[in-house]
Every structure is written in C-alpha cells, then in structure tokens.
Amino acid sequence: MRVLGVDPGLTRCGVGVVEGAPGRPLRMLGVGVVRTPAEDEVPRRLLAIEDGLERWLDEHRPDLVAIERVFAQHNVSTVMGTAQASAVAMLCATRRGLPVVLHTPSEVKAAVTGSGRADKAQVTTMVTRLLRLAEPPKPADAADALALAICHIWRGSADGRIAAALANRTTPTTKASKEYRP
Template structure:
C-alpha cells in the first residue's frame, strides 16, 4: 500500500509518501516540506500548497491519503491555518477518489513509538528506525508526515507476520492497544493533546 501523509500547516506543510508491505515493513518513497512566507496573501499561500500537493499526488499516485486530524489550540491563528490547509488537502484527495484517513496526534505517536504522549524527537527517532533511514527527516514536520502515513497503512493494511517471525513489533502492539482504548472511549482526552 502506498500512502501519502500530510502534516498540515500554512507556513510548513509536511508531506511523506511511504510504501508499506503486507508484513508492515515500510519504505520511504518521498518526503518534503511545502513552505509559504508568512507575509504572503492567504489565498496565494493556499494556492502554492495546493499546487505542491497536486504535483505530489500526480507524481506518486498513492493508494490512500492520510492527514492529521485538526484539534483546537490556544493559538487561534495557528489552528485556522492548519484547518485551511487540511480543507485544501482533503479536497484534492477526494477529487481523486482516494480513501482518506484522519488520525489524531496521539494515534500517530502510539503507532510509531508505542507511546501516545511521545514528543517530536521520539517520533523522529522511531520514523528514522522504522524506515531504515541514514539520517533523520528534517524538519519535524517531515517526520510527522511520514509517521501519519505509516500509522494509516498499519491501521488499514492487512495484518501479517513481521520479519523474523514475530506477529507484530512492540510499537505495533502498543498502537493496537491504543486503538482498542480509543474505541472504548478512554482515548478521547489523550487525543486532545497536540504534538506541535
């Protein structure tokens, strides 16, 4: 499964594309950050990021699209920018008929680190290990986008034995526990903590 993940932001919008095999091993296809200057007109910033996302969708032709679910923050201006970019991104994915997944920050962190309250450094470290990268993706928005894509693939993809004969990795088991907790309603409060 090829998933394009987006960490939405108006100044920095992280984009990661990963291929995930049936045994849930992941390979990095592409990672980048689409940037816009803060002093540019809003409509031009949205247009620039939309064109960047369009180009990446056309180039990599993902099987699915994943994006961080927008949460309220104290900084209204920041959350508005995230919401606007999320709307643009969701529109582009829907236009192509892609299956779409919206994932909370704590779901994503639990998926890749095994801990729903992991910090950005821990997420970046685990993304680097999971994908066998020579160096960590920079900035953090890039690593977050990859983590969102991996989370989505693990959630949607078939469960198969991982390499070495183990049924799942510790991070995958932690993610499964976090997902079960979310279904039971105990995950709601943790999900409101953003990882920005």
C-alpha cells in the same frame, strides 16, 4: 499500499510517502515540505499548497492520503491556517477519488513510538529507525508526515486484515499482526 501522509500547515505542510504491506518492511518513497511565504495573503498561500500537493500526488500516485486531524483546542493563532491547509489536502485527494483518513496526533505517536504522549524527538527517532533512513528527516513536519503514513499502513492494514478475516475465516491473522506491529 502506498500512503501520502500530510501534516497540514500554512507555513510548512509536511508530506511523506511510505509504501508498506502486512509483514513486509516499510519503504520511504519521498519526503518534503510544501512551504508558503508568511507575507503572502492566505488565498495565494492555499493555492500554492494545492499546487504543491498536486505535484506530490502526480509523482507518487498514492492509494490513500492520511492527514493529521486538527483540533480547535490547539494553539489559536495557528489553528485556522492548519484547518485551511488540511481542507486543501482533503480536497486534492477527494477530487482524485482517493480515500482520506484522519489520524489524531496521539494515534500517530502511539503507532510509531508505543506511547500517545511521546515527544517530537521520539517520533523522529522512530520514523528514522522504522524506515531505515541514514539521517532523521527534517523539519519535524516532514517526520510527522511520514509517521502519519506509517500509522495508517499499520492501522489500516489491521482493519483490512480484520475485514479479510471476516470475509474468509481461514485466513491466519494473528501471526501476521505480530510481525509488523512496532
């Protein structure tokens, strides 16, 4: 399964593509940031984000897009831009018929570090380790996008395995789940 993770933002929209499957090592296919200039007007910035994400989707052809769920309680000054950037990401994916899954920041942190309250540095460390990267991905938005994709591969695969197990009671699920949980 190939997942595009998106950490939405108007100034920096983190993107990361990870391929993975139950019991097999994760592989990073790409990571980056779609940036838009703060001096541009919001409609133009949203269009630039759309263009940027379309290019990532064209190049990597993911099976699914995982986006960070935005909460209204976040920093009020940035939440509107974050909500708008996430809308663009949802639209780009859905228009192509790709499933979209939203994960909360604490789900993502728990998936890659084991703790829903891990800090940014811890997430970056674990992303670097899990993907066997020579250097930590920068900026934090790019690392977060990879963490989102990893989170989905692990969570989504578990759900898929449960569904498969229910459909075919002979599938061994317990061993596989231990192999690739962090």
